[in-house]
Amino acid sequence: MQTKNYSAEAFIEFVGSIYVRAHQWAYDEGHGLFGRVIHQAAIADKHRWKTACEYGCMALLCDELIDVSERRRINRTDKGLFADACASLADRYLEQFLHSVGMAAYPMHDYPKYLASSVEHEFKDHGLLPRMVAKVLARERNNLFSVEDYTNHDNLFRTTAHPMRTFVEWLDRLEHGKAVDPTGYKQQYTLRRRVVALHRVGLAMLSPETWRNGVEA
Incomplete structure (x- = not known):
C-alpha cells in the first residue's frame, strides 16, 4: 500500500527537496531571487516549498545536462540531449524516490519512462x-x-x-x-x-x- 503520491509532480518535489535541504544553510544574498526562494522555503508553506523544489530540481537538471553531454562522443550533436538528461535524472533518483513513498516495485508499466517524459514536459518551456x-x-x-x-x-x-x-x-x-x-x-x-x-x-x-x-x- 502506497504511503504517498508517486506522481511525476511528487517525484519532482522529492528530487528538488534534496537540493533545497542541502543548500538552505548556504544562503547568500548574492544569489538573488533563486537563493531567497531556496532559503525561505518551508514544508508548511506549500506554495513556496513547491516553487523551491522546482528550482532545486532544475539546478540538479543543469548538472545532469553537463554530465550527460560529457558522456557523449565528442562529435555527437545536441540532438535529444535534454530528453536524455531528464531520463538520467529520473534514473538517478528513482530508487530513492520509490523507497520514500513505500514502494518496492514500479507502480505501472514503463514507470521510469513516464517519469523522464513528465520531467521533460514540466521544464522544457520553463x-x-x-x-x-x-x-x-x-x-x-x-x-x-x-x-x-x-x-x-x-x-x-x-x-x-x-x-x-x-x-x-x-x-x-x-x-x-x-x-x-x-x-x-x-x-x-x-x-x-x-x-x-x-x-x-x-x-x-x-x-x-x-x-x-x-x-x-
Whole structure:
C-alpha cells in the first residue's frame, strides 16, 4: 500500500527537496531571487516549498545536462540531449524516490519512462531553466579560462562575453591552429572535450539570440 503520491509532480518535489535541504544553510544574498526562494522555503508553506523544489530540481537538471553531454562522443550533436538528461535524472533518483513513498516495485508499466517524459514536459518551456543553464555555463567557463579570455576593457566599459561565444571562439582558434601545431592540438584534448560538452549543452538549451555579451560601465 502506497504511503504517498508517486506522481511525476511528487517525484519532482522529492528530487528538488534534496537540493533545497542541502543548500538552505548556504544562503547568500548574492544569489538573488533563486537563493531567497531556496532559503525561505518551508514544508508548511506549500506554495513556496513547491516553487523551491522546482528550482532545486532544475539546478540538479543543469548538472545532469553537463554530465550527460560529457558522456557523449565528442562529435555527437545536441540532438535529444535534454530528453536524455531528464531520463538520467529520473534514473538517478528513482530508487530513492520509490523507497520514500513505500514502494518496492514500479507502480505501472514503463514507470521510469513516464517519469523522464513528465520531467521533460514540466521544464522544457520553463522560462527560468535557460537562465540557470547560462549561469552554470558562465561559472564553468570562468573555471576553465582566465578572465582575460572572456572580458575586454576600454576607457568606459567592461565587456564580458557570453559563455557560448567564449566556447565558439576558443574551439575555432583551436581548429585553426590544428595544422600549424598538431602536437599542441593533441595536448588540448581534455580541455577540448570539456568545452565541447559545455558548448553542446548551450546549443541544446540556449537560443543563439540570447548569446549576448554583458556590458558594464
